[in-house]
Amino acid sequence: MQTWQGLLQGYRDWLPITEKTPNLTLCEGNTPLIYSDRLSDRVGANVYFKYEGLNPTGSFKDRGMVLAVAKALEEGSKAVICASTGNTSASAAAYAARSGIPSLIVIPHGYVALGKLAQALIYGARVLAIRGNFDQALEFVRRSAEHLPVTVVNSINPYRLEGQQTAAFEICDALSEAPDRLCIPVGNAGNISAYWKGFKAYYSKQKTSSLPKMCGFEAEGAAALVKGQAIPHPETFATAIRIGNPASAHLAMQAVNESGGTIDFVTDDEIRSAYQLIASEGVFAEPASAASVAGLLKLHEGGRISRDETIVCVLTGNGLKDPDSAVKTSAVEPLVIDADEAQVTMALERML
């Protein structure tokens, strides 16, 4: 039986792996591409979800983290450090735990979804919560790493983007071609840059004959790329992308411009309704992920989607990461009644 052995094995020829690179894996990658009947009908195209919430720690970060931590080990590093809105820290903590090295994590206090914080803690990370935002946390991490014996595993570490390219490879492998368009949430701007690198790598090796338009979506209150300037106090309900000074801004804009795509923002209300729409098809993604679908709907409403395009919306993280947002956003609440058969039967009849 041939089973999936993770990205370092699965895409060995496409990644900077040497004989000395440890074969680190939590069986990340190989996530499903799920056809969306409802979105396809609504926008008149073929729309798929790349459901990254099914990675081992529940987000796309595992793709880059497995390589970043493996290379850190190869280079003799004894610890890893990152700033995070939650998912990077969960992933760093998991791969560090797997490798038996410590992880240091700096997060914005009060703005990390509970599931993500729970992951970092249970994996044994050493967590510093600052009264400040992600951008400040990243600045502190960068500066501290200049004098501490640690490897930074934020997406400024080039191995993160190398590893994250594999999602683009998987999409092309699954479709036997590149999609016409990729819709993706943008926070620190690493992932859109990694996908573009991946699509170009496959194209240049003639595995595909075209390149997708890269369409990135920021949250309105954190739309530094759209506005062309840093946002000192970013705000959005989608805490994962509550970032005002994206580290890979330049690469992201290059991806958008080279591909003939777009960079735009979506409002928190648009994110919330896309979040519910995705769940209404049985797929649970976290709020930031829904920015990709909110963005697609905005493009459609602006008449920008052609008939029968193949479009992939990246769902970057699992909805279970942030149960509070799901409960608050849902229109329904559980009906609480006594454990009495007559009452239960009557209530169930009314619910049908």
Ligand code: F0G
């Ligand atoms: N979606 C989710 C669920 C994320 O966690 C992030 C980033 C993004 C989208 C945006 O990706 O930064 O590459 O543009 N999360 C980082 C973190 C910042 O710390 O977990 P990006």
